[in-house]
Amino acid sequence: MYRSHYSKEISKKEYNSSVAVAGWVEDIRNLGSIAFLILRDKTGTLQLTILKKKSPELFEQLISLPRESVISVKGFCKENEKVRNGYEILPESVDVLSVAETPLPLGVVDKVEADFDTRLDNRVIDLRKPDIQAIFKIRNAVLATAHEYLRSQSFLEVHTPKIIASSSEGGTDVFKLRYFEKEAFLAQSPQLYKQSLMATGLDRVYEIAWYFRAEEHNTRRHLNESTAVDVEMAFIKDEEDVMKILEHLVHAMWKRAGECSEELEVLKKTVTVPKLPFTRVRYDDAVSKVQARKSPIQWGMDLSTEDERLLGDIMKEDGVDFYFITKYPLESKPFYTMPDGEKYSRGFDLECKGIEISSGSQRIHDVALLKERLKACGLDPKDFDAYLKAFRYGMPPHGGFGFGIERFLMELLDMNNIRECILFPRDRSRLTP
RNA sequence: GCCCCGGUAGUGUAGUGGCCUAUCAUGAAGCCCUGUCGAGGCUUCGACUUGGGUUCGAAUCCCAGCCGGGGCGCCA
Numbered sequence: 001m002y003r004s005h006y007s008k009e010i011s012k013k014e015y016n017s018s019v020a021v022a023g024w025v026e027d028i029r030n031l032g033s034i035a036f037l038i039l040r041d042k043t044g045t046l047q048l049t050i051l052k053k054k055s056p057e058l059f060e061q062l063i064s065l066p067r068e069s070v071i072s073v074k075g076f077c078k079e080n081e082k083v084r085n086g087y088e089i090l091p092e093s094v095d096v097l098s099v100a101e102t103p104l105p106l107g108v109v110d111k112v113e114a115d116f117d118t119r120l121d122n123r124v125i126d127l128r129k130p131d132i133q134a135i136f137k138i139r140n141a142v143l144a145t146a147h148e149y150l151r152s153q154s155f156l157e158v159h160t161p162k163i164i165a166s167s168s169e170g171g172t173d174v175f176k177l178r179y180f181e182k183e184a185f186l187a188q189s190p191q192l193y194k195q196s197l198m199a200t201g202l203d204r205v206y207e208i209a210w211y212f213r214a215e216e217h218n219t220r221r222h223l224n225e226s227t228a229v230d231v232e233m234a235f236i237k238d239e240e241d242v243m244k245i246l247e248h249l250v251h252a253m254w255k256r257a258g259e260c261s262e263e264l265e266v267l268k269k270t271v272t273v274p275k276l277p278f279t280r281v282r283y284d285d286a287v288s289k290v291q292a293r294k295s296p297i298q299w300g301m302d303l304s305t306e307d308e309r310l311l312g313d314i315m316k317e318d319g320v321d322f323y324f325i326t327k328y329p330l331e332s333k334p335f336y337t338m339p340d341g342e343k344y345s346r347g348f349d350l351e352c353k354g355i356e357i358s359s360g361s362q363r364i365h366d367v368a369l370l371k372e373r374l375k376a377c378g379l380d381p382k383d384f385d386a387y388l389k390a391f392r393y394g395m396p397p398h399g400g401f402g403f404g405i406e407r408f409l410m411e412l413l414d415m416n417n418i419r420e421c422i423l424f425p426r427d428r429s430r431l432t433p
Numbered sequence: 434g435c436c437c438c439g440g441u442a443g444u445g446u447a448g449u450g451g452c453c454u455a456u457c458a459u460g461a462a463g464c465c466c467u468g469u470c471g472a473g474g475c476u477u478c479g480a481c482u483u484g485g486g487u488u489c490g491a492a493u494c495c496c497a498g499c500c501g502g503g504g505c506g507c508c509a
Contacts, residue, residue: 104444
C-alpha cells in the first residue's frame, strides 16, 4: 500500500510511529546536509525532513526529483513544533511512482501568476492548486444539496435524450450531427421532454445534465457546453408554486455553500445566505425602476445586460440580493409560457445581484392554445408533433424552471469568468483539453 | 453576428525606430549552506506569432494571415 494516511489524517496518535504517505513533490528546499521536501496530497501538504548523514543515497534520490513528481514514502512521523503541521516525516524508503518532466508548463506554487488561457491549456496541473480544487468541492456540495432537497420534495431524478430530432425551443443555435441517415441535434435544454413527462403521472421530476449551444458568443459568462438543473412539476395552481420550490432550492444550496468554510477560506470568499422569501418584482415595476435611472428601455423589451445590472444596484440599495422578476410580457417569453391575460405571461426570472440565474414559468397545458402560441411565435406546429402528442391525451397544469450550474457557481463564488466553474470548458475556440 | 484589444524565454513581464549583444522576476541546470517553510547566496541557460512591406536601421511603424482575450447581441 502506497499510503496509510493523508497529510490531514496525521495527528498525535501517529507520532513516533511509521506511516506511508504519497503525493506530489511540491517543493524541495535543500540546505546542504539537511533538506525539506513538501509533499502534497488531496488534503494538504506535509514536510519530509531528510538528513544527508542518515542516508546519503536516499538524500540524493529525493533532492534530485523534479517538482511535481509522484512519490510514496514510508517514514517515521515525529512531532516538531517548528513545522507548520506540528509534525514531520523522516523518510526511510521511497517509491518514485512518476517522474515529472521539466520545466513545468505551469507552476503549481510559482510566485508568478499565469494567464487564464495558459492555465486552461494545462488544466490538469492548474487543478492541483487547492484554491481551484475548492471550487469543485463546493460545486459537489451544492449539487448534493440540490439532489437532497428535490428528493425530499418528492421529485424523481430523470434523464432525457441529449440527441434530439429538432431544436427544443428555437432561439439559440444548436449543434448539428449525423445520426445514421438522418440529421440530429445536440440538446440545448430538456424543456420539451421534461414537460412531456408531466403527462405520465410522475408529477415531479428533475434532471441534472449537459446541454449544448452553438452560439458563437465570446464572453466570460457563456459556455458552449454547460450543465444545468431542470425541474418540472404538475398540478400547480400558478407559477407561484414553482417559484416557492425554486427559492427554497436556491436557499438550501447557498446555505450549504456557506458551510464549506475550509474551501471558502482558501478561495478567500464569503457567502451570505439570503432570506426567504425572495422579493417579487413585477416586470412593469422593474421597467419603471430602471427608466427612472435613465435606461432607454421601453415596455415589452427584455432587460438588457445593463438594465439588469442597474436593477441589481437598485435592489441592493434596499439590501436585496435575490429577487424574482414576474409577469413578463407574453411576447418576450417562449411559446410554451402560459399567458396571463392579453399582454402578460406567467413567466419569471430569478435574479441575483443583477444577473439572471434561473428562469421558469407556468406552461401551457391546453393543446389548442399551445398550437396557437407556436404559430404566433413564427413556428410550425408540424415540427412539434411528437411534443404536442404528449398534450393530446390528458395533460395536467404544470410549470418548472432551469438554471445553469456554472452561472450559479459564478454568482455564488463571485468568480469573474464562468470557465473557472467547469473542469474543462468548451467555448468558441477551446475544444481541448 | 457587430465592435474593441492583445501576441517578447517554460511562466509572468519591461521595452513605442538606433542606447537591444532585449529588462526584471519566476523557472530550469549546477555549486555553497543542518531547521527551511514565498528559504538565502553564487554561476549558467532560455524569448521578440507568421508572411510581406516602409526604412540606412524594425520587438517597436504599415498591410495580410494565424492564435488569443474582452464588450455588446443572443441566452442560462
